[in-house]
Amino acid sequence: MSDSRTPSASAPGARDSGAPDVTDALVALLAANAADIDRNARFPVENLAALRSAGHLGLLVPRRYGGAGADLADLVHTAQRLAGGCLSTAMIWAMHCQQVDVLVRHAGPRLAAELLPRVAAGEVYLASVTTGKATGGHLLSAADALERGAGEELLLRREAPVVTGGQHADGFLVTMRERADAGEHEVSLVYADRAALTVEATGGWNTLGMRGTASGALRLSGTVPPDQVVGPSGGxxxxxxxxxxxxxxxxxxxxxxxxxxxxxxxxxxxxxxxxxxxxxxxxxxxxxxxxxxxxxxxxxxxxxxxxxxxxxxxxxxxxxxxxxxxxxxxxxxxxxxxxxxxxxxxxxxxxxxxxxxxxxxxxxxxxxxxxxxxxxxxxxxxxxxxxxxxxxxxxxxxxx
Structure with missing residues (x-):
């Protein structure tokens, strides 16, 4: 039942899948920065840059889009290795990979074709926006509702009390109530590129631990095309x-x-x-x-x-x-x-x-x-x- 792979730099699962390997040097970099990141409660910019250049943002992106095409075993192995260097960095990366898997399995053809190659190239770090002022951390409910603008564009206005790495993200996956008269459990997931949004920090992140995740509150607003709903509308x-x-x-x-x-x-x-x-x-x-x-x-x-x-x-x-x-x-x-x-x-x-x-x-x-x-x-x-x-x-x- 146990995943028998060791934390060595030459883990056979990572090598066999073609996934980018987690090198001792990368883990050492994360470890060397961890104390300063924690002490100053700062986002690990240099660690994320190293993960981008090493190809790790595209770990779960299929090869047809330029990614590593890795599997869940590779994800689990890599997460353990990175967390051995800096847990804040590893959690930032793991939550990005969570969003990548969502896109791979549920994004429409146009969105997948345009976005996944950018993720694979290390251009897009994804943040998740699922918390709400009224709903807290309840994943399957949302209070802020989508509005329909001219040409069926979706108008997105969202308040979120916790967004890991949100001020540094290149794109967001955001849960929204499907429409103003929908129930709070009729939730749609929407992808929004940072360039399409106004992103405003409304709260800081000065916590006991996980201080490097920069998970402060954000206010997001902007418009996105309707085919950037990921999965069924309201589903x-x-x-x-x-x-x-x-x-x-x-x-x-x-x-x-x-x-x-x-x-x-x-x-x-x-x-x-x-x-x-x-x-x-x-x-x-x-x-x-x-x-x-x-x-x-x-x-x-x-x-x-x-x-x-x-x-x-x-x-x-x-x-x-x-x-x-x-x-x-x-x-x-x-x-x-x-x-x-x-x-x-x-x-x-x-x-x-x-x-x-x-x-x-x-x-x-x-x-x-x-x-x-x-x-x-x-x-x-x-x-x-x-x-x-x-x-x-x-x-x-x-x-x-």
Whole structure:
């Protein structure tokens, strides 16, 4: 069930698919910039530039559009590697890839032909606009409505309290209520190029962790042609279930695991180098074993859910069966909670001066703050409630 690929620069899955490889030098660049990005709560401009030039913005773009044509296994592998350098950068990239998958699977022919080659060339970094002042983080609802202008152009006016990397994005995928008299769950997804919009920052981003994602509030306004609706008009639920939710949960979980895994590797190396006298302690070994178990459980479940989504896609079906939804929700909840628990255990094991210090050679303090956001990034409370309801549907209890 586990994804057995190691974090080496020559991972066989990435090589066999033709996907751009994550080099040690790229991870080292992200790691070298991570502390300054966190300290100053600044967007990782130089890291994104490196990802553009390395071809990683086009990882999931099919080869016919000039992309790498990589699969979900490559996405999960790459996300882990990047997060081992800088979790903020990895999450920015992962959410971009989430939007790319949506376009690949649901954009109309003209939009796909015009936009996907630009994404593959590294010209377009995509941001997601799904939060709302009235709806919060509820993915399948929207308050701001589309308006029809002259020539059937769509007029878009949108307020969003959280937009990861929005001020730096080249294009946006935006959820909108289909029309003014539509219900809040009649939601359309619209692509808008930055050049077609007025983008105004309405809130900053000074947070406990994930400080480099620059996820402040935005106000967007502009017009787009009607063929830039992605998926059915008013039918965003179909797009979300097929693409946005499963890829998001896979990619986020991989990022969180990659950050925790990298921290554990650094802690083990530090103990072996600086604290050799402690390694004979049964308590130290027991704590190391518990940390490793947390990471193994996330890795195994991530691999299993990724294979399940791949199978659903290979069969041409949708991942809306109750058991598949339970597995996807459980992955996000388990990964967010267990990786945070693992790093919390690491802090306890490393002690005050190494585990709790921002200047420590083992960056546990930053990772702990970053991972505290994981349970809040699409709140786990919603997922537990949804899974409880889905359990009443899946009475056969089809486990992963």
């Amino acid at each position: 965003f639920r179909e797009v979300a279930l097929d693409s946005m939710a499963p890829v998001g949960h896979l990619a986020w979980s991989a990022c969180w695991l990659g950050a925790a895994r990298s921290s554990f590797s650094a802690l083990v190396r530090w103990l072996s180098r600086e604290q050799r006298d402690r390694l004979s302690s049964s308590l130290v070994r027991e704590r190391l074993g518990r940390i490793r178990l947390d990471l193994e459980l996330v890795s195994g479940y991530l691999g299993g859910v990724r294979k399940e989504v791949e199978q659903v896609r290979a069969e041409g079906s949708r991942p809306d069966a109750a058991e598949v939804q339970i597995h996807l929700n459980s992955l996000k909840a388990a990964a967010s909670e267990l990786t945070y628990q693992a790093v919390d255990r690491m802090v306890q094991l490393a002690g005050l001066t190494v585990g709790y210090s921002a200047d420590s050679p083992v960056p546990l303090e930053r990772t702990l703050r970053d991972l505290r956001s994981a349970a809040l990034n699409y709140s786990n409370d919603r997922l537990w409630t949804a899974n409880g309801a889905l359990c009443l549907v899946d009475r056969g209890v089809k486990l992963l």
